[in-house]
Amino acid sequence: MKKTLVSVILILLYGFISAKVYKPADITPVHLQDRDRYTSNPDGILSDQAVTRIDAAFRTVEDSTGVQTLVAVVGDIDPDDCFEFTHQLAEKVGVGRSSSNNGLVIMLSTGERCVQFATGYGIEGVLPDAICKRVQERYMNPHFANDEWDEGMIAGAEALKEILLKGEYYDDDGDDSDATGVLYVFLGIMLLIIGLVVAVYRKSRKCPKCGKIALKQVSISTISKHNGVKKELLTFKCSHCGFITSRNRTSYYSTGTGSHGSGPHIGGSFGGGGFGGSYGGGHFGGGGAGSRF
Amino acid sequence: MKKKSTWIIIAAIAVIVIWAIKVNNSMVTMEENVSKSWANVENVYQRRADLIPNLVNTVKGYAQHETSTFEAVVNARAKATSITVNPENMTADQLKEFQKAQNEIGGALGRLIAISESYPELKANENFKELQAQLEGTENRIAVERKNFNDEASKFNTYIRKFPQSIIAGMRGFEKKPYFEAEEGANKAPTVQF
Numbered sequence: 001m002k003k004t005l006v007s008v009i010l011i012l013l014y015g016f017i018s019a020k021v022y023k024p025a026d027i028t029p030v031h032l033q034d035r036d037r038y039t040s041n042p043d044g045i046l047s048d049q050a051v052t053r054i055d056a057a058f059r060t061v062e063d064s065t066g067v068q069t070l071v072a073v074v075g076d077i078d079p080d081d082c083f084e085f086t087h088q089l090a091e092k093v094g095v096g097r098s099s100s101n102n103g104l105v106i107m108l109s110t111g112e113r114c115v116q117f118a119t120g121y122g123i124e125g126v127l128p129d130a131i132c133k134r135v136q137e138r139y140m141n142p143h144f145a146n147d148e149w150d151e152g153m154i155a156g157a158e159a160l161k162e163i164l165l166k167g168e169y170y171d172d173d174g175d176d177s178d179a180t181g182v183l184y185v186f187l188g189i190m191l192l193i194i195g196l197v198v199a200v201y202r203k204s205r206k207c208p209k210c211g212k213i214a215l216k217q218v219s220i221s222t223i224s225k226h227n228g229v230k231k232e233l234l235t236f237k238c239s240h241c242g243f244i245t246s247r248n249r250t251s252y253y254s255t256g257t258g259s260h261g262s263g264p265h266i267g268g269s270f271g272g273g274g275f276g277g278s279y280g281g282g283h284f285g286g287g288g289a290g291s292r293f
Numbered sequence: 294m295k296k297k298s299t300w301i302i303i304a305a306i307a308v309i310v311i312w313a314i315k316v317n318n319s320m321v322t323m324e325e326n327v328s329k330s331w332a333n334v335e336n337v338y339q340r341r342a343d344l345i346p347n348l349v350n351t352v353k354g355y356a357q358h359e360t361s362t363f364e365a366v367v368n369a370r371a372k373a374t375s376i377t378v379n380p381e382n383m384t385a386d387q388l389k390e391f392q393k394a395q396n397e398i399g400g401a402l403g404r405l406i407a408i409s410e411s412y413p414e415l416k417a418n419e420n421f422k423e424l425q426a427q428l429e430g431t432e433n434r435i436a437v438e439r440k441n442f443n444d445e446a447s448k449f450n451t452y453i454r455k456f457p458q459s460i461i462a463g464m465r466g467f468e469k470k471p472y473f474e475a476e477e478g479a480n481k482a483p484t485v486q487f
Binding site for chain 1: 333337422423424426427429430431433434435436437438
């Protein structure tokens with residue numbers, strides 16, 4: 001009895017302790033649920049206002065440069081090496097597009113007292129290590145040294161935004177790359193449909209005698225109309241050779257007893273805000289910088 | 294009846310040949326990946342080597358007397374850049390030699406950076422700080438690319454040593470790739486921290 005009690009307490013204690021140490025896999029990328037959010041703040045270290053401002057900064061960055069960001073603010077981390085943790089997190093989530101590796105990960109661990117940036121292969125040019133370091137030293141570390149997490153993160157995010165927007169970096173196959181693909185498929189289908197319509201039209205207008213596409217409809221008369229089935233006789237005259245031909249056409253009309261429609265039903269519920277964003281599997285080569293405070 | 298068994302044998306041989314070709318091609322692809330990741334390893338080490346002249350010059354401006362440290366870095370660099378390893382037929386010894394030479398650079402750089410502790414002006418120099426940040430980033434890149442190389446080599450090794458692929462590997466002369474070994478305390482690359 002005593003034994004079970006002790007083990008229950010131990011398990012609870014373990015659960016309590018382990019809940020506070022984050023592994024890279026424990027970080028939920030909130031951007032996937034809501035494309036306007038970038039900051040994972042599971043311990044509530046940052047205030048909601050700070051998160052909103054940081055998210056807004058990186059939304060602007062993604063809109064104008066295509067650079068995708070993930071911000072993680074946590075207490076203790078495992079592995080406790082800040083670079084190792086951040087790199088694993090970045091690779092695991094796959095921040096950035098795989099074609100351009102334009103991901104940026106910003107990690108703040110209040111337990112290890114370190115901040116670390118990880119830059120994807122593609123943005124090492126616009127955000128070199130030395131610049132990352134400078135942002136941390138000028139804008140973030142002075143605040144972090146006094147435990148001012150909100151101020152430091154906001155200042156850092158704003159500084160990164162400035163640099164990225166000024167960097168004239170633009171990822172060509174940015175946000176609309178997927179949309180372009182869809183557009184091409186759509187265009188292809190449209191062309192196919194148009195082609196089919198034209199082919200059917202040409203066939204129906206082909207004169208059986210001279211072979212020219214010159215048949216013109218000259219008259220139409222209804223033969224019968226019964227139980228929703230309408231039969232008509234169409235007469236065509238070839239404008240090239242004057243040949244006259246006629247065809248039957250069967251069509252179906254609504255008798256009014258079929259369905260009692262209630263107008264178009266627009267279902268589904270809107271709300272809950274943005275759609276989920278996506279990360280594209282970008283890779284990281286160890287770029288970025290880290291500092292302790 | 295005789296005809297039927299002939300067909301069965303021909304079909305079996307065809308299946309085996311197709312399988313052998315597939316296995317061979319995946320080995321070629323995997324070896325190519327090992328070579329690619331080796332090229333990345335060499336790139337990041339080269340990147341570090343390229344930082345050295347700048348770094349030495351900057352430190353020299355503030356600490357002229359530390360000549361032995363400068364020499365150690367420059368010599369280690371010269372030695373390391375003379376070693377090249379061909380990923381196609383690299384041996385464990387070659388990789389060990391390469392790693393040893395690179396570790397010497399790492400150690401010498403660590404001592405060079407440590408000098409700054411006794412020269413506050415150097416420590417505050419913007420250029421030096423920038424180089425330090427670059428060096429730190431490069432050390433991280435080295436760690437990443439070394440791990441990538443080990444992963445690719447491990448994939449290749451596992452594949453070629455498993456039965457029955459091992460038969461094809463033996464016939465085609467594919468050999469096990471060596472790994473980077475975890476660094477021991479004394480050889481550990483400098484952790485540049487502020």
